[in-house]
Structure formats: structure tokens, C-alpha cells
Amino acid sequence: MSTPPGVVATARMIAARDLRIEWRARVVTNQVIPFAAVNMVLFAFAVDDTGALGRLAPGLVWLTVMFSLLLCAQRAFAIESADGALEALRVAGVDPVGIFLGKATALAVQLFALAAVMVLAALILYDLDPPAGGVVVLVTSAICATCALAATGTIYAGLAAGVSGRETLLPLLVVPVVSPVLIGATRAVEAALGTGGTAVADGWPWVGLLAVVAVASAVVGALTFGSAIRD
């Protein structure tokens, strides 16, 4: 006889469903990534100095990822509220912790892919010459940063889902909270790419910071998400 799924099973189910929807609809691939890429191009016009652009590259990459987070998080809950599914999930008694973890995981996967494309774009567009040993710092910092961003984005996009005025509210809520992520990820990537004149090993304290932020956001999100989405 049927027993309701636990938190992990629920999260896996929700994440798989979100990724499948993205795979079918290709909104991040066909809309958000091009938007982010054009940002990277426009930064080059705004800065207009190849040397400076190289030094700024890590910050520009993560600024772009943060803007994209706002779009992706909005999108993640647009699919829920388009036909009343979020409400249906509540009536069905689906564990909000599972919903949170599932949606945040799917969002983190998408953001990580996006960040990878943006780092690649920066390498090509801004003429960077990264040291070979930086890959580990680069990847671990990107994983921690995207998890932290995804967790925060999920809490607030869930809170604002279905509310009128959410498009303008979400940036106001998300941006100040993710500022440690932006600082940490920028510095870590700077160390990994060697653009700030620092050694690769200098990136590790920042990875540590990002890991703490990611864990803290996930814990706070898991504890509060049920209250955020109750209407």
C-alpha cells in the first residue's frame, strides 16, 4: 500500500520534474543564457579597456549570474503558479522542506551550468590566461556559490510567488542577502583565474566562506520555506 514519500524522495521528485520541464521548455538555455551573454558583451563596452576588463572579469561573471538568478528563480515559480500547482502541492500535503530542497537543487544545477558558460565566455571575450592549478578552486567555489544563490532565490521567489508586484520585489529582497556570495565568489574566481594578482591558494578562505553561506541559506530555507509559501 502507498506510503507518502519522505523529504529526500520528495526533493528528488521535485528536482527531477523541474529539470525535465527545463529540458523540454529550454527557457534557461534559449533565453537566460543569451541574456547573460549579451551582458558580458556590454560590460566590455562599459569598461572599454582590455586590461581592466581582465581584472574585473570575475566580478562581472558573478554579477551576471546574480541577475540571471533573479530570472531563473522567477521562472522556477512561474511554472508552479501558472496553473495553481503550488496551491495543489499544499493541499496534497507535500512536505515544504522537500519542495524547497527540490526546487533549490534544480535551480542550483541550472545556475551552475550558466556560471560555467559565463566563465568560458569571460575567458574568450576578455582574453584571460588562467593558471592551470585554479580549476579545483574554480569549480568548488562555483558549486558553493550557486547552491547559496539557489537557496536564497528559492526562499524569496517562493515567498513572492503569486503576489502582484513580485517582479520588482524579488530583486529588492534577494540582492542584499546574496552580497556575501557575490563578494566570496568574485574573490575566489579571481584567485583561480589569477586576475587579481593573488595566488590560487588565496581562494580557499573564500571557498570556505561560500560553503558556510550555502549551508546557512539551505538550513534557513528548509526551516522557513513552509511559512514563506503558505497563503
Next chain:
Amino acid sequence: MESIEFIIGSYLLTFGAIAVVAGRMLRRARSLSHRVPDEEKYWL
């Protein structure tokens, strides 16, 4: 006293903010309280 305008300005700003916020709040309190009988005000 050097930079006196900055110093006086910061005092005026601080106490001015208190006065403005307090004034607005008390006015709103007064206008609302007419519509509620005193026995429902738990603080009285």
C-alpha cells in the same frame, strides 16, 4: 567650532526624524482611536 554645520546638522537630523515620525504616528493614532471604543483598547 570647526565644521559646525555638519555637527548641528546631524543633531537636527536625528531629533528632527524623531519628531516627524512621532508626530505622524500620534496623528494616525488619534484618527483611528475615534473609531474604536475605549473598552476594546487593551492597553487602557
Next chain:
Amino acid sequence: MTTPTTSRSTGTRATRVIGIAAIVMSAWLSLFGLVLSPADVAQGDAVRIMYVHVPSVWLAYLAFIVTAICSVWVLVARGRVPGVDRVAGASAEIGVVFMAVTLVSGMLWGRITWGVYWQWDARLTTTALLFITYIGYLAVRGLEGSPEQRARRSAVVGVVAVAEIPLVHWSVRLWRSLHQEATVLDTDLDVDIDGLMLFTLFVGVIAFTLWFVWFVLHRARVMALAALVEERSLDEALAERAAEVPAGGQN
């Protein structure tokens, strides 16, 4: 200032005593801060801004701590503690006002001491980001929805915000410590405090704490009044709806 009509709205004897004490302490603070206390050896008269700046930042952080505690309470009680929710909201509102005051008076002080309005130090940056966060908190309080829904939503923001403070502070400090070459201004705002200065600062902190209590009590009661007005209009609306049906019983 405290007329009988006020006493029938949100004032009580206790708030009147607190309010008068706050006014007296504030006057005292101005006298000591502007006239009686000495100028600082390093900073000169600029230090006088400290006597309003430090108490207002104290008030702002106190307000946000109160909001955070009340937010946790609201979440645990699943939004069904309207009184606690009102204190959370009242406290955040007054905190935002004083955080704005803090930022501006801090900039004025910085302009005299450093020669620039802004410096990327951890305290300033954390305070500025926290200010924006609580503007967001107030925006969430203003969203549509039932009172309970509002309580729970804003409590989520209150909890996330308080988790944010140490992380922001830590990240900015780490950032500053690794980028020291950017600092051309090495005068810190720390002053060599003597007895009278400490006493003046102490007066300021007491005065502003009294202001905080006074504001929160009044503001929470104004919110309660608004809720009572809504409750009364519900009675009228129910009566109107009842009039729509010609006394139809059940059979």
C-alpha cells in the same frame, strides 16, 4: 503635548512617563554633547556627532534584534500571535528610520574626519546592506493577504535578514583585510574616550532606548487600532450580507 485626547488613543501613563523621560534625556544629551563635553584630541569637535550617531545605530540594531526575536516567535507559533507580529513590524519600522539617520550622520562624521562621505569598511557596508534588507522587510509587510499570511511571510524575511548580518560582516571584513592597499585613510572612528565623553554617550544610549520603547509601544498600538477598526467593519459587512438574504432558514 500629552492632552487628554492622546490618552484615549495609544498613550497610557507609562508611555507618557517614558516619553517625557526620553525628551528630557535628549535635551540633556544635546547640552552635554554640543556644549559641556570636551573636543577629542585627534578628531576635534567632530567627535560630537558620535553622541547622536552611536545611540541611533544602537537603536537600529536593537530594533532589528527585537524584530528577529519576534520573527522566530511568529514562525514557531505559525503566525498566530498577532501581538508579537505587531511588535516585529513596529520595531522594524523604527529601526529603518534610525538606520537611515545613522547612515547620514555617519557620513557627515566621515566627511569631517576622513574627508570622504563613504568608506568601504565592514561596519558601514553591513549597515547599508541591512538597511536595504529591512526596506525589503517592510515591502513584504505591505503585500496583499491575510494578517496571518503577512505575519508569516515577513517573519521569514526577518529570520533570513538576521542570519545575513554575520555573513555580510564577515565577508566584507575578509574582503577589506585582503585589499588593504586600497585604504588611504587610516584614521579610524575610534576615539580616546574620557570620563565625561563616556557619560554623555551613556546618556545618549539611555535616551534612545527610551525612544525605542516609546515608539514600539505606540506603533504596535496603532497597528492594533487598525486591526480593531477592520474587525468592526467586518461586523458591518456581515450585517450587510445578512440583509441580502430574506431570513432564509434551513429545512
Next chain:
Amino acid sequence: MTPFMTADRPTTPDRDHGSTDAAVVLEAAVVVMGAFPALAGVDLDVRRGTLVGLRGPNGAGKTTVLRLCAGLLRPDRGTARVLGVDVADDPAPLRRRVGYLGHSNGLYDDLTALENVTFWASTVGAGRDDVDAAMAAMEISDRLRDVRVRHLSAGQRRRVALAGLVARRCELWLLDEPHTGLDVDARDQLDRLLRAGADAGATVMLSSHDLDRVDAMVDHGVDLVAGRVSREVRR
């Protein structure tokens, strides 16, 4: 077998808490939407295993009654007990036992019909058999199963949404205007299904504009006017 059969579900201790034959008990329930009392004091007693029809003009409170029973709203005054649980307390234990279908279908446009139904079934741990039975009951053909619901008609989408509910095998069914968007055959089919469900022990509450249709099929008719019950008929 009917997909509504609920007898084989394990009985949890809280299940028979309170009155055993009352599925829904509303007492002087008031629900305020903004400043508007959508329900202005509703008394209602619904027995288990009955088919209940809520009728009334727009704005009479039909939707609000159903949302209250689903635990989506809390009464501002009065009480609401659903399946023995007071919805003013945490409605979590009520969830999973109640199926609610509102004006929206709760479907994901970019998933196929089968994927949608499977997803909703899996939220309560229902398996492949339940999904197949539900798809068969709602006569969703093998061709429609693998079409993204984005490309389905309104009536087909509604059938998919209903199949999602059927697969979850709830004790209380709350259907807000379930006939909307269905053609006549599908309406008749739905009515047969709901009847069979009630006969098998599920409690079904539905709202409708279609007075004659509701009159013909229900055990317990409730007329709502201006947020109150104006008339009740029991068979």
C-alpha cells in the same frame, strides 16, 4: 474496481477522531477575503460517503466553502472540522486525505498527461497501478497520455487534472465547478465516476451552476446565497 475505493488504505489513529460519520462540520463559519465576508456564517453537516452539491449564484461562497474544507483558508469566526480535524489547527494531518480541484488544474504545461498524473500520484506515494486505473477511469487514451498538456483542450486538461486526483485516492473530494470545460459526454462520465466514488465510501463535494444536473445526481443539495446556506435538501 473503482478508483475511489479507499477501504484498502491503512487506518491511522487520528482518522476516526471525533464524529465518525461526519466528513465536514461547519459551525457559524465566517471567512473574510480582504474586507469582504465571503462566508457570513455557514452551518453545514456533511455525512461521509455522500455526494454533496453546492449551488448558488456567483459570489455566494461556493468556492470559499470548498477552499475552507481543503484547509486552504481558516475560518475568521466559527469552526470548521473536516474529517475530524479542526482546520484552525494545523491542517497538515488533513492533507493527503483531501483532494481539491479548483478553477485551475494544477498541471505543468511542459509535462505530458501521464507525467502530470504520475507526479501527482507520487506526492502521496501512489504507484503505477493507481495511475493506470485513474487514466482508464478518465478515459485518457494512449495517444493523449504522451502529449504535453500545453497542447490539450480545456476539457482534456480537466480530465487529466481529475485523473491526478483519482490516482491519489482521497477520502474527501472537493471539486469546484468540475463540469466546466467538459462536453456533455464527459460530464455524464464524470457524474458516473463521482457517484461510484460516493457509493464506495468517499465523500464528494462539488459546486456547480448547473442546477438540474446537480439536483439529479446528489444526495445532499446545499443552496448558498450571500455567504449563507439558504436551503438544504437531503435524500
